[in-house]
Amino acid sequence: MNKGLTMSYINASIEDHCLTITISRADKKNALTRDMYQQMAHAILGVKNDGSTKVIVIKGDGDCFTAGNDISDFAQQTDNASVPETSAFMRALAATELPVIAQVHGMAVGIGTTLLLHCDFVYATPDTRFVLPFINLGLVPEYASSYLLPKIAGHIKAAEWLMLGEPFSAQDAYQFGMLSKIIEAADIDSVVKNTVKKLVGKPAFSLRQTKALLKGENDKINQQMSDEFDIFLEALGSPAAKEAFDAFLNKRPINPEKFK
Numbered sequence: 015m016n017k018g019l020t021m022s023y024i025n026a027s028i029e030d031h032c033l034t035i036t037i038s039r040a041d042k043k044n045a046l047t048r049d050m051y052q053q054m055a056h057a058i059l060g061v062k063n064d065g066s067t068k069v070i071v072i073k074g075d076g077d078c079f080t081a082g083n084d085i086s087d088f089a090q091q092t093d094n095a096s097v098p099e100t101s102a103f104m105r106a107l108a109a110t111e112l113p114v115i116a117q118v119h120g121m122a123v124g125i126g127t128t129l130l131l132h133c134d135f136v137y138a139t140p141d142t143r144f145v146l147p148f149i150n151l152g153l154v155p156e157y158a159s160s161y162l163l164p165k166i167a168g169h170i171k172a173a174e175w176l177m178l179g180e181p182f183s184a185q186d187a188y189q190f191g192m193l194s195k196i197i198e199a200a201d202i203d204s205v206v207k208n209t210v211k212k213l214v215g216k217p218a219f220s221l222r223q224t225k226a227l228l229k230g231e232n233d234k235i236n237q238q239m240s241d242e243f244d245i246f247l248e249a250l251g252s253p254a255a256k257e258a259f260d261a262f263l264n265k266r267p268i269n270p271e272k273f274k
């Protein structure tokens with residue numbers, strides 16, 4: 015049974031005990047605005063105690079998963095640095111007791127890759143490109159990625175991905191432990207549905223407690239998020255970040271003199 019849709023660029027629907035959140039702003043590569051984060055947070059928190067939903071799926075419409083945070087939003091935030099909607103979403107995702115499946119294709123940029131580190135199953139098509147471009151925007155890692163990524167992929171790979179900020183392939187992501195599996199685009203819907211069906215068939219108590227036991231480090235993750243956040247907000251207002259945002263929005267190269 016479909017229990018309804020939320021408006022605008024996020025579609026959230028519940029069917030057969032599964033909440034599916036679809037990012038649906040294809041003309042902007044599914045770039046995430048504050049309103050979209052708020053809606054996703056609302057959707058995740060809304061099923062917290064409904065006694066029925068057992069799994070969450072996150073995916074994107076169009077030709078990519080998401081191009082990450084909307085850079086216009088970033089640019090506007092520099093003078094009044096505060097991102098409560100983004101925090102609400104990421105903290106809801108990190109804290110949910112339900113298993114989360116990410117279905118990824120095309121590009122997963124910035125928070126689009128960061129959020130995967132908080133999921134339990136990550137399926138990606140072979141063409142997917144991942145990138146953590148914070149350094150190239152004058153920013154720093156966020157939402158515990160500076161803790162989770164080295165833990166998952168090792169320091170050397172995490173340093174490469176976070177200090178160079180260059181795209182990496184699905185094969186690399188799989189090799190270094192970020193993906194459950196690489197799945198051909200034609201099959202990914204049915205693979206995700208099949209995993210949903212298997213999870214929904216598990217006893218609710220065991221499912222939640224298994225996740226809780228696997229994720230026994232919430233204090234450390236929350237602390238890392240807070241530590242990163244202070245530095246992230248400082249970086250958001252830096253001259254380097256302002257130059258990077260302006261360059262992107264005006265479709266021009268970054269001026270190296272202003273990016274130091």
Ligand code: COA
Pocket residue numbers: 041042043045046081082083084085086121123124125147148151
């Ligand atoms: N914020 C705001 N708008 C974005 C965006 C973002 N993160 N990503 C893409 N868009 C917009 C583009 O400005 C463009 O808008 P326009 O049609 O009005 O000009 C539209 O989405 C299509 O993007 P485009 O760059 O033309 O697509 P592409 O296929 O050539 O490149 C990307 C796709 C994802 C590689 C590229 O858009 C990109 O690098 N985006 C920025 C990613 C980023 O740095 N995100 C922040 C992470 S912290």
